[in-house]
Amino acid sequence: MPLLEVKNLSVAYGAIKALHGVDLSVEQGQILTLIGCNGAGKTTTLRAISGMVRPSAGQVLLDGKPVTGLKPHEIVRLGMSHCPEGRGIFANLTVDENLALGAFMRRDHAAVNQDRQRVFTLFPRLKERLKQNAGTLSGGEQQMLAIGRALLARPRLLLLDEPSLGLAPQLVQTIFRIITEINQQGVTILLVEQNAHMALNVAHRAVVLETGAVAMSGDAKALASSDEVKKAYLGHG
Amino acid sequence: MADFLQILVTAVAVGSLYALIALGYTMVYGILKFINFAHSDVFVLGAWTGFTASTLLISRFSISGPPPLWLGPLVLVTAMVVCGLVGFTIERLAYKPLRKAPRLNVLITAIGVSLLLQNVGQLQFPIAPDLALPFGASPKRMPELLPDAALLTMSFGDNQVVIGLVDVIIVVSAITLMLALEVLVYRTRLGAAMRAVSFNTDNAALMGIPVDRVISITFVTGAMLAAAAGFLYSMKYPGLNQPAHEVWVLLGLKAFVAAVVGGIGNVRGAVLGGFLIALIEFMGQFVWARTLDQWFSTSMAPTLRDVYVFAVLIIVLLVKPTGLLGTPIREKV
Numbered sequence: 001m002p003l004l005e006v007k008n009l010s011v012a013y014g015a016i017k018a019l020h021g022v023d024l025s026v027e028q029g030q031i032l033t034l035i036g037c038n039g040a041g042k043t044t045t046l047r048a049i050s051g052m053v054r055p056s057a058g059q060v061l062l063d064g065k066p067v068t069g070l071k072p073h074e075i076v077r078l079g080m081s082h083c084p085e086g087r088g089i090f091a092n093l094t095v096d097e098n099l100a101l102g103a104f105m106r107r108d109h110a111a112v113n114q115d116r117q118r119v120f121t122l123f124p125r126l127k128e129r130l131k132q133n134a135g136t137l138s139g140g141e142q143q144m145l146a147i148g149r150a151l152l153a154r155p156r157l158l159l160l161d162e163p164s165l166g167l168a169p170q171l172v173q174t175i176f177r178i179i180t181e182i183n184q185q186g187v188t189i190l191l192v193e194q195n196a197h198m199a200l201n202v203a204h205r206a207v208v209l210e211t212g213a214v215a216m217s218g219d220a221k222a223l224a225s226s227d228e229v230k231k232a233y234l235g236h237g
Numbered sequence: 238m239a240d241f242l243q244i245l246v247t248a249v250a251v252g253s254l255y256a257l258i259a260l261g262y263t264m265v266y267g268i269l270k271f272i273n274f275a276h277s278d279v280f281v282l283g284a285w286t287g288f289t290a291s292t293l294l295i296s297r298f299s300i301s302g303p304p305p306l307w308l309g310p311l312v313l314v315t316a317m318v319v320c321g322l323v324g325f326t327i328e329r330l331a332y333k334p335l336r337k338a339p340r341l342n343v344l345i346t347a348i349g350v351s352l353l354l355q356n357v358g359q360l361q362f363p364i365a366p367d368l369a370l371p372f373g374a375s376p377k378r379m380p381e382l383l384p385d386a387a388l389l390t391m392s393f394g395d396n397q398v399v400i401g402l403v404d405v406i407i408v409v410s411a412i413t414l415m416l417a418l419e420v421l422v423y424r425t426r427l428g429a430a431m432r433a434v435s436f437n438t439d440n441a442a443l444m445g446i447p448v449d450r451v452i453s454i455t456f457v458t459g460a461m462l463a464a465a466a467g468f469l470y471s472m473k474y475p476g477l478n479q480p481a482h483e484v485w486v487l488l489g490l491k492a493f494v495a496a497v498v499g500g501i502g503n504v505r506g507a508v509l510g511g512f513l514i515a516l517i518e519f520m521g522q523f524v525w526a527r528t529l530d531q532w533f534s535t536s537m538a539p540t541l542r543d544v545y546v547f548a549v550l551i552i553v554l555l556v557k558p559t560g561l562l563g564t565p566i567r568e569k570v
Binding site for chain 2: 050051052071072073076077081082084088089090091092093097100101102104105149153
C-alpha cells in the first residue's frame, strides 16, 4: 500500500478549476517529484493534500485512510509535514521559536531534542543563528529553517514546495543533497519543483502536471530521458 | 507642584487601565486583523459584573462595615471569569462563522455585537432588582471594597499630594496582569503559537497549531484583561453609569486610540500607548486649562481633555501611521 494516495483530486477556486482529477501515489521511502509549468496546479495539489484547501472532488489517503476534510493541524499529527511555497517561516519569531513550533504538537521532549540535534547536523548554520529573528536570515538560511522546522514534526511524509526557488545555484545543490539525505534517513518525500532537471535527478518517480491534470508519470530516470519531457521541461532536445 | 504630582498619580492609574483595555484591542487585531468594537462593552460588563458580584457577596455573607480583604480579589476574579466566558461566546457565535468573510463584514458584526451588549445591559425587566440583573438603565454606586485611605501623603508648602490605596492597587494589579501577559506571549509555547497565527494563519496551521483554539484563547485573554480594567475603574470611580452611557463609549474609544498610537497589533505598544494617552489627557488639561480660560475668559477647558487625545491620534497617524512601536506590514509578493 502506498504511503500517500491521491485519487481523482479536483480543486476549484471560485469558478476557476485549478485541478481536474489528479491521481498520484507515493510509495513508502521514495521521493516523488511533481513537475510542471507555472500554474499547472503543483502548489494547489500540495495544498489540497495537506488540508489547506478543500477539494471539490476526490480523495487523499494517508496509509490507506482518508484525510480529506481534516483540518491542516490534524493532518500534521498524522505524520505529514508540509513545507509551504515561499518557505512560510515566521519572520517575527526567532529561529529557535520557529523550530519549537515545528514540534508544537509533540510531547516527547527527549526525542524532540534528538531531532533538533539531527537538524543542526544537517544545517549547522541554524545553530549559530538560534536567537536571531527569522526574518533576518538569508533566503538559503530561511529555506534551511523551513525544512528543519518541518522535520521537527518527525514526519513520515514531507511535502516540499519549490525548495530551490530563489536560491543561488550552489545552494540549490546543497538543498537537493540534503533532500536526498533526509530521504535516506527514511522520510518519504513529495517534491514540487520548477527545476525539473535537479528534481528528476534525485527523485525515484515523477509526475508531470499540465493545466491541472496529470500529463505523464513514471520512473524519474525514464521521464528525464523521454523526448517530451526533455523538450518541455529540461530546455533541450 | 502639588497639583502637578496629584494629576500625575491619577494619570498613571487611569493610564494603566487604558493599557489593559488597549491590550485586548491589539491582541485581537494582531490575530484577526479587525477592530473588535465590542471590546469596550466587555470592559463595561467587567465593571457591572463587579458591581453585581460585590452586592451579591455582601448580602450573602451579611457583611456590614468595611468588607474583608478577600472580597476585592474574589470580585476581580469573578468579573474576569464572566467576561472571559462572554468573550469566548462572542467569538464563537459572531466572529468564527466569518473567518473567511471580508474584513468589513467582521467589522460591521463587531459594531452589532457592541450594540447588542449595550442594549442587553440596559434591559428593564430585572431578574433580581437588588443585584441589578440585568444591569438596568439607571446608574448605580459600586460598594466600597477598599477603604478610601491615603497610603502616602507628601506636603509641598500648603498643598498636599495624596497617593491613595485605590490608585496603588489599580496600578499594581494592572502591571501584574501586563507582566503575566508579557510572559504568556513572549515566553511560552502558546504565546509563540499566538504570534505565529498573527503572522500567518495558514502556515501556523501547518505547524500543527490548532488555529481556532488559539484565536479563542486570545479573545478570552483580551476579555479578561478588559474585565479587570472595568472592575478596577469602578473602584476608583464608583459611580457606575448605565451600560450604554457615552462616558463608557469615550473610555473605550480612548483605549482604542492608545492601541493605535502604540502600534496596533503590538502588545508592548498598547501598554506604552495606554500610559501615554492618559498622560496627555490629564497633563493637557492641567497645563492648558488655566491658560485657555484666562485667554478666552471661559470655563470650557475641562471639556477639552478629549480633544488632546484625539489630536495626538491625528498627529501620530500623519507622522507615523503604524503607531509608535508598530512595524509596517509588507505586502506579500
